[in-house]
Amino acid sequence: MKSLVKNKLLIAFLPFVIAGCAVPGSHLTVDDDATSNQNIEQKVNILPITPQTISQYKPADLYSTANPALELDIQKYEYRVGVGDxxxxxxxxxxxxxxxxxxxxxxxxxxxxxxxxxxxxxxxxxxxxxxxxxxxxxxxxxxxxxxxxxxxxxxxxxxxxFRSQKVYVTGEVTNSGVLPVTNIPMTLLDAVNQSGGITDDAAWHEISLTRNGMTENISLYGLMQKGDLTQNRLMQQGDILHIPRNDDQKVFVLGEVNEPKMLKIDRVGMSLTEALAGVGGINEYQADATGVFVIRSQYDSNEGTIADVYQLDVTEATALALGTEFDLQPYDIVYVTAAPLSRWNRVMLQLMPTITGFNQLAQGIERTNNIYSDN
Structure with missing residues (x-):
């Protein structure tokens, strides 16, 4: 009788143990209940990736575009003599x-x-x-x-x-250094070519041109790959053209994927689908297909936001076509959240040693009671 009562007490106590356990591992959800408890909706912008919204997230396309203003500057170009010439x-x-x-x-x-x-x-x-x-x-x-x-x-x-005027080309070009400004007009593209072209490690989407203390970001990809001549500039005395390394061109793919790791964005960019393919795809047994997220830091102290969170539902595999249209940016975090059953399995895996211990304790108590009752 005493054994039965104690076993019932242990069984009754078990739900309180389970209720007090935190679910191990990370998880991301945009459910109303969860977001209201953590005030996530006040700190992040939840943006669904759908056929209706995908065009809003795409950067402006680069096309082959003429630059008549630059052509006019080249036609009117006239070298001005300086000290040292x-x-x-x-x-x-x-x-x-x-x-x-x-x-x-x-x-x-x-x-x-x-x-x-x-x-x-x-x-x-x-x-x-x-x-x-x-x-x-x-x-x-x-x-x-x-x-x-x-x-x-x-x-x-x-x-x-020509000794008085110079431009400086630094970073990921074959021959970085100083180029003289001469009576032949030199454009930004000319400067890159005269420096031997860019290297394999160049981040050609975001080169910088510094002139008179002001820095302008220019897409060498748009200029060289797409023929967008509006990205070209006429070089002037003291210009500094810097082509950075692509070290910071990386994204992080985490969560319920087959091989979580960091991926480097190549020269032509990386889509969400490419990133998922680069880690072997989502874990079909543990992932929540409705919860493929892209977390993009977007700190704004005025609005109190810390990130934009883009959500793609790949329950239907055809939705991966939308992922090919979503371009990732450096330091994006691609996170695939766990399915509810996977989260429950985590809890049970954590509780199994405790449950086993309770069973062993109950069996010990029962054996003790049997000994006393026999005596």
Whole structure:
């Protein structure tokens, strides 16, 4: 009788033990009850991925686009002489004013160096201000001043060496370094090609162009792969073009998938379906097919939100076609949540040692009672 009572007490006590146990492992749900308890709806934006909403999440498509403004800038381009440049000045029919007789030096060596004050010295006319002027303006100035000494002077001015203006190409190119700005206009695409092109580790979706303290993000992918010439720029003195590594081009696939791991986004990007395929797909026995989530950090202190959570229901495998249209971004977290039965199995797996212990305790009590009753 005592054994029966104690066993009943143990059985009655078991639900309280189960109720007090937390479900092991992680889980994600957007059910109303769960979100209201944890105030998730106030901190994240739940966005379903459906045929009606998928177009809202896609970035703007890049197309082959002309850039008439750039073409006009190239047509009007004119190099301006700066400090350190070397000018080659020729006065026709007056060799004494050009390279001295008997000299075998190059034009760069024997030319007129632009001094730190932006001037050069020339015979007869003395100091000439050349910095900031084009060769046409310098030619006209010298010809006008020489006309006082030479009848109708025929003057030719060109650059023997371009040394005053530079652009800098850094990061994931074959030959990073300094490129001179010359009388031939150089675009951003020219700068990349002159540096040997990008490497395999280049993150060409987000290169940066820094000019006068302002940084602009440019898609080299759009420019080179899609022919979007609006991404091209005319390079100017002091520009810094940086092509970063793709080290931060990664996403994390976790939860009920066959091989949770980090994946690196390749040059052409990665879709949600590609990410799932890259980890062997979802675990068909434990995953909740309605709960494929993409968690994207979107901290906004004004609105109190911490993330956007996109939800894809792949109960029907055809929904994976929607996943091919959803592009992942760096540091996205793809999380496949567990099915309710899987969560219950976790609880039971955690409780089994305790239940076994209760059974052994009950059996021990029963044997003890039998011994006393026999005596």
């Amino acid at each position: 070397v000018l080659n000045i020729t006065i026709w029919d007056h060799p004494e004013l050009t390279i001295p007789a008997g000299s075998y030096r190059s034009s760069a060596e024997s030319g007129n160096w632009v001094h730190s004050d932006g001037t050069i010295f020339y015979p007869y006319i003395g100091v000439v201000k050349v910095a900031g002027k084009s060769v046409r303006e310098i030619r006209a100035d010298i010809a006008k001043r020489l006309s006082q000494f030479i009848e109708a002077p025929q003057v030719d001015v060109n650059l023997a060496s």
